[in-house]
Amino acid sequence: MVRFHTVNRRAFLSTSAFASVGFIAGVPPGVAGDAEVEITPSSSGPEISPHLYGQFLEHLGGVIYDGVWVGPKSKVANVDGIRKQFLDDMKRIGVPDFRWPGGCFADGYHWRDGIGDSAKRPRTYNYWQVQAPRGVDLTETNQFGIHEFMKLCRLSGAEPYLAANMGSGSPAEFHDWVSYCNAPVGSVSLAAERAANGDRDPFGVRWWGVGNESWGCGGNMTPQEYATLYRRFVTQFPAFEPRPYLVAVGPRGHTEGMDIGWTNGFFESMQGHRAVVDGLSVHFYTDFRNKPERVTTFDAKGWYDVLLEGARIEQVIEGHWAAMGKFDTTHHTKLVIDEWGVWYRVGEEIDPAYLLSQPLTMRDAMHTAMTLDIFNRHADKIAMANVAQTINCIHSLFLAEGDRFVRTPAYYVFEMYRNHMRSTLAAMHIKCDVLKISGKNGPVTMQALSGSASIKGKTLTVTLTNPSLDSSVTTRIRLTAGSIVEGQGRVLMHPEMTAKNTFDRPDQVKSAPLPVNVRGNRVEVSLPPRSIAALELRIS
Numbered sequence: 153m154v155r156f157h158t159v160n161r162r163a164f165l166s167t168s169a170f171a172s173v174g175f176i177a178g179v180p181p182g183v184a185g186d187a188e189v190e191i192t193p194s195s196s197g198p199e200i201s202p203h204l205y206g207q208f209l210e211h212l213g214g215v216i217y218d219g220v221w222v223g224p225k226s227k228v229a230n231v232d233g234i235r236k237q238f239l240d241d242m243k244r245i246g247v248p249d250f251r252w253p254g255g256c257f258a259d260g261y262h263w264r265d266g267i268g269d270s271a272k273r274p275r276t277y278n279y280w281q282v283q284a285p286r287g288v289d290l291t292e293t294n295q296f297g298i299h300e301f302m303k304l305c306r307l308s309g310a311e312p313y314l315a316a317n318m319g320s321g322s323p324a325e326f327h328d329w330v331s332y333c334n335a336p337v338g339s340v341s342l343a344a345e346r347a348a349n350g351d352r353d354p355f356g357v358r359w360w361g362v363g364n365e366s367w368g369c370g371g372n373m374t375p376q377e378y379a380t381l382y383r384r385f386v387t388q389f390p391a392f393e394p395r396p397y398l399v400a401v402g403p404r405g406h407t408e409g410m411d412i413g414w415t416n417g418f419f420e421s422m423q424g425h426r427a428v429v430d431g432l433s434v435h436f437y438t439d440f441r442n443k444p445e446r447v448t449t450f451d452a453k454g455w456y457d458v459l460l461e462g463a464r465i466e467q468v469i470e471g472h473w474a475a476m477g478k479f480d481t482t483h484h485t486k487l488v489i490d491e492w493g494v495w496y497r498v499g500e501e502i503d504p505a506y507l508l509s510q511p512l513t514m515r516d517a518m519h520t521a522m523t524l525d526i527f528n529r530h531a532d533k534i535a536m537a538n539v540a541q542t543i544n545c546i547h548s549l550f551l552a553e554g555d556r557f558v559r560t561p562a563y564y565v566f567e568m569y570r571n572h573m574r575s576t577l578a579a580m581h582i583k584c585d586v587l588k589i590s591g592k593n594g595p596v597t598m599q600a601l602s603g604s605a606s607i608k609g610k611t612l613t614v615t616l617t618n619p620s621l622d623s624s625v626t627t628r629i630r631l632t633a634g635s636i637v638e639g640q641g642r643v644l645m646h647p648e649m650t651a652k653n654t655f656d657r658p659d660q661v662k663s664a665p666l667p668v669n670v671r672g673n674r675v676e677v678s679l680p681p682r683s684i685a686a687l688e689l690r691i692s
C-alpha cells in the first residue's frame with residue numbers, strides 16, 4: 153500500500169543547472185496543491201538537439217516486419233512497402249533520426265544480405281529467432297535492407313544512425329558498408345554498385361555506432377578488449393563526406409552501480425591512442441524484466457516504482473558525464489543514450505511472435521515525459537537519445553499488426569514535446585510540494601512537479617508533469633524578464649492510471665487542449681492528477 157504525504161517546509165533543492173525545485177507548504181492528498189515556476193528566457197543555454205527525440209528500430213519480433221515494412225504488394229496502405237500510417241505519424245512528430253538495424257541483431261548482421269534483387273536475397277539467422285514461439289519462423293528475410301531503410305529516412309525526414317557489426321563482422325566489412333553508403337559515384341566500385349541498386353546519390357550517413365552492447369550480446373568483451381577492437385574499426389574509416397560521428401559502446405546504465413567500471417575501463421584503455429570517440433552510447437532500461445510488475449495491471453505502488461526507477465536516468469547521465477570528464481576535460485565526447493524505455497517481464501505481448509511488444513499505459517506516458525524533460529535539462533551533455541523501440545517492441549509509440557495500427561500514450565508525449573527540438577534550453581526553477589511515498593523500500597520522496605523549458609524566437613515551450621495520483625497542481629509560471637502575450641496548451645491525462653489504447657479502442661488516451669490563463673508576465677494552469685502538459689507561450 154502506498155501512502156502520500158506532503159511536507160510542510162520551505163527548502164530549495166537544485167536538480168541541475170537549468171532546472172531546480174523547491175518545496176513549499178503542502179496540502180492534504182486529493183486537494184489541489186500549488187507550484188511556482190520561474191523561467192529565465194535567455195539565449196545563453198545549450199540548444200536542445202532534435203536528436204534527443206530519436207527513434208530505434210531493430211529486426212526483432214514485429215518491429216520491422218510488419219511494423220514498419222509491409223511490402224509494396226501489401227493490402228495495408230504503404231509507400232513503397234513502408235506502412236503509410238507509420239510514416240505519417242513519424243512526420244507528425246518531426247522524427248529526427250532512426251537507429252538501425254539493432255540492437256543485438258546488428259552484431260550478427262551482414263549488410264550485403266540486404267541489397268540487390270529482393271527475390272534473390274538470402275534468408276539468414278536472426279539473433280532473436282531462438283526466442284520465437286514454437287512454429288513461428290523469425291529467420292531474417294532481408295527484404296528490408298539499407299536501401300529500404302534509407303527510403304524510410306528520406307520519406308520521413310530522419311537522419312540514419314547505423315550500428316556496425318563488430319560481433320561477427322570485420323573492420324573490412326564495416327569499411328565497405330561506409331563506402332557503399334557514402335562514396336560518390338565515380339570513386340570506388342561500391343558506389344557504382346549502390347547506384348546500380350537504385351541509389352545514385354550517396355546516402356550521406358553521419359552517425360555510426362561501432363558495435364552494440366559489446367559487454368553482452370555484442371561479443372561479451374571487457375572494456376579493454378572492446379577499446380582495442382574499437383581502434384581497429386575506426387582507424388581506417390573511409391574518409392568520404394560527411395565527417396562521421398563515431399559512437400563507442402558504453403555502459404549498461406540500469407545496472408547497480410550504473411556500470412561506471414565500463415566507462416572508466418574504456419577511456420583508460422584509450423589513453424595515449426589516436427582514435428576519435430565522438431559519442432559514448434549509454435543504455436538505460438527502466439528494468440522490470442525480473443520483477444513481478446505487469447504492463448497493464450498495477451496499483452499505486454507500481455505506478456510510483458516505475459516512475460522513480462525511470463528518473464534514475466538523471467543520476468546515470470550525471471555519473472557517466474563526470475567519469476568521462478576525468479579523461480576528456482573538454483568534454484569532446486558526448487552521451488548517446490541510444491536505448492531507453494520501460495521494459496516489463498514477458499507475458500503481455502500483443503502477439504506471441506511480436507517479441508517484447510508491450511501495451512503501454514498512462515504510466516509509461518508519464519515516464520516518457522519525465523525522461524524527455526531530463527534529457528532537455530541535460531542538453532549540454534547528450535548528443536542523441538533513442539527510444540527503444542519505436543513500434544511493436546518495449547517502449548513503443550505504436551502497435552501495429554496487419555492493417556491494425558494504434559498510437560500508444562507514449563506517442564502523444566513525443567507529439568506534445570516536439571517544439572523543444574532545436575530550441576534553446578531556458579533556466580527553470582520550480583517551487584512545489586513534494587510527494588512522500590511509502591514504497592516497498594520505505595519512504596521516498598518525489599518531486600510533485602517537474603519539467604523543462606526552451607525558447608525559439610518569441611516562442612517559449614514549457615512542459616510539465618504532475619505524477620500524483622491524487623492531487624492537481626495549480627501552477628503559476630512567471631518570467632524573470634519580458635511578458636507573456638498569449639498562450640495555448642495541451643494536456644495528456646486519464647482518470648485511470650492503467651488507461652491504454654488498443655486496436656479496438658484506439659482513442660482512450662490522447663491529448664486535449666489545456667486552458668491557459670495569461671496575465672502580464674504570468675500564466676496560470678491547473679494540472680490534473682496524472683497529467684502531462686505542454687504550453688506554447690508567445691513572449692515579447
Ligand code: AHR
Binds near residue numbers: 540546
Ligand atoms: O531493445 C532490445 C535489446 O535490448 C537490444 O537488442 C539490445 O541492444 C538491448 O539489450
